[in-house]
Amino acid sequence: MFLDICIIFMLIMFIFSMSFFILSIFFLMKNMNIFIEYSIFDYNSVQIAMTLYFDWMSLMFLSIVLFISSSVVFYSKYYMDNDLKKNRFISLVLLFVLSMMLLIISPNLISILLGWDGLGLISYCLVIYYQNKKSFNAGMLTVLSNRIGDVFLLMSIAWMMNYGSWNFIFWMNYLENSNEMVLIMIFISLSAFTKSAQIPFSSWLPAAMAAPTPVSSLVHSSTLVTVGVYLMIRFEKLIMNMNYVNWLLLLSVLTMFMSGLNASFEFDLKKVIALSTLSQLGMMMMILFMGYSELAFFHLLTHALFKALLFMCAGLLIHNLMNFQDIRLMGCICLQMPLVSICFNISNLALCGFPFLAGFYSKDLILEMTMMEGYNFYIMFMIMISILLTVIYTFRLVYFSMIMSFNMLSLNFLNDNSWSMNKSLLGLLFMVVLGGTCLSWMVFPYPYMVCLPMYLKIIPLIMIIMGSYIGYLMFNLKYKKNYMNFLNLKNFFSLMWFLPIISTYGMVKQSMLLSMKMSLMMDQGWTEFFLGREIYKLLIKNSSMLDLLFFYFNKLLSLMFLVIFTWWYLNILLK
Structure with a gap:
């Protein structure tokens, strides 16, 4: 059913x-x-x-x-x-x-x-x-x-x-x-x-x-x-x-940079891909605040195609690895799961902006239009470093999952036999390879005139080469803690600049401490002393006095009743 x-x-x-x-x-x-x-x-x-x-x-x-x-x-x-x-x-x-x-x-x-x-x-x-x-x-x-x-x-x-x-x-x-x-x-x-x-x-x-x-x-x-x-x-x-649009542009560029930096130190497979989504959202917002709404929409469509395929491939890997998501346990998956590995690598290359895949048409155009706008050095530097970080964490993910030896169990139990699940990847794979071309023809029937010098034209290609090399270095230095934990910056980078702590523990801690002090001082302190405990003691004291009074009053009533009854009975006998 x-x-x-x-x-x-x-x-x-x-x-x-x-x-x-x-x-x-x-x-x-x-x-x-x-x-x-x-x-x-x-x-x-x-x-x-x-x-x-x-x-x-x-x-x-x-x-x-x-x-x-x-x-x-x-x-x-x-x-x-x-x-x-x-x-x-x-x-x-x-x-x-x-x-x-x-x-x-x-x-x-x-x-x-x-x-x-x-x-x-x-x-x-x-x-x-x-x-x-x-x-x-x-x-x-x-x-x-x-x-x-x-x-x-x-x-x-x-x-x-x-x-x-x-x-x-x-x-x-x-x-x-x-x-x-x-x-x-x-x-x-x-x-x-x-x-x-x-x-x-x-x-x-x-x-x-x-x-x-x-x-x-x-x-x-x-x-x-x-x-x-x-x-x-x-x-x-x-x-x-x-x-204030320039302030929003600055925040979107910072989001790109922060998420790329965090993804480069993350070991959870799904979180790496989630942080790449955050980086691409920052890029969409960035080009939107520069005034190119159609280009932002174009990147939104192409990103949707390759990111859906990337997550579905990651889900198949997690499903076959018995729900383990740590990329340090993976390795040599391309030998046991070739179809899933092809889809995974193609979607990763589209994320990097590899030529003629879906992500290339939008990301390359975004970079060229950004360089034509003539923004200051800080904005351009942050954008280029963010693009570099995208390639770094993507190739780092590929190295951990495809090239490194399998580190989970001695028995390699992976297989690519779930053809029913693989069918759902093929339609998206087709769109990731050809969708960028088709969408660019439809969304931009008249091409943008991009006029840049040669050294700016080849910057995206330089970023891909540099990023892949730096990602390879990070792959080789994964166990050398002297490189990874310098000045505890790794914790700062891998925790999204402490934003999760600020938005959860940082916001809740002071209010919870204040409520605890108020509880100790008021609910269990003066309020309890004057209202709760003292009223209880006063009621107990008064109730005991009233109980004693009623006890003696009952005795007095019984004695009076006995005296009156005796006097009445004697009067009857004397008559």
Whole structure:
């Protein structure tokens, strides 16, 4: 029954994905936009309506989301086959995809909030899917971080009441000259930063790896984390008119640098890939704040394809390694699992921007447009170092998993016989190899004119060569602690600049200490002394006095009754 449901939903998603893709090409060629408004409830002047907005961008994003979701559902059919709650898992995944679809086609902040909250709530349910303490902690960190963005989105909804409508798509030209829009864009920028895990809200993204691997593949490719980027793309006309856009650019570049640095010291397979997602999200935000929204959207699509494939390959490795995720235990996987290794390496090369794969067309264009912009040395230096770090941790991952000898057990039990799971990789593999070319022809029908000197043109190639060599050095120095633990910088680098500690222990510690002191001083101190303990003593003392009084009063009443009864009886006898 479970297998039939998965196949049915997979086929439905795939058919809709192809339909939306064809429609997006048609809308792009005809330059069409369709706005649909359906009145749900209408009474006097009160109207509740559902609004939908279809253009080439939303339809193409829907196509990619549904294509990846169909592969993930087919993949989950076998990955979660032995799970006791697999029907609940598939239901949550489908609700997750529906929330994402609602958010993509919404031009209204109210309906965006419905999809936004749906993603946050269902992601919490999926992160705590495995019932253990680590999952619960990660789930709380995820949902509370995302609630910050929900609050800012609610505040922007409240401020947009001044315009009489929440359909922001109609107000773009008017809002450019509005003072209130500055505050609204600050709120929307903060909510997008929380959802896309930019600094200082980055700590929840690696923690969300507690979810099952199919969910990670869906979340880190085309849903949840890309929502913030997509929302900023929709508000791109307004964000570029703000004075603080350079500060947002600086934060996105710092996010790229921090996540790449952290991934270079991480040993958890899923966390390395999650941190690479964070690095690519920083790159999307960076090019968006430079004013190239279509280029950011193009990189969002290509990144979704190779990152979904990368996570699914990682899930197959973890599945065959009996749920071990430490890359130091892996090695020589290419000999036992050749098909998975091919997909894994191709997606890794696409992540590095290897020529003519999906990631090359977007990343190379992003780098060249960045160098044309003429930003200061600090921004350019951080961007180039971030690109270098991407290649470093990618090749380090390849060395640990493919070249190093197998370090887990003496018996090498790996195999590539799960052909049912491998089928789900082939469609994504095809798109990773050819999707970048096709999408670049459609998104950019007229090519950008990029005019750079030769030494700037070959910088990406130099970064790939340097990064692979430095990653090889880090692979060889993995046991030499004198190199890795100098001045305890490794702890600083591998803990995301202490952001997880700051956002959890750092924020909770002082409030918990204050509450403990208040409890000792007030609840168990003066309040207890004057209100609790003293009132109890007073009641006990008074109750004992009253008990004694009532005891003697009963004796007195008995004596009086005896005297009166005796006097009455004697009077009767004397008469």
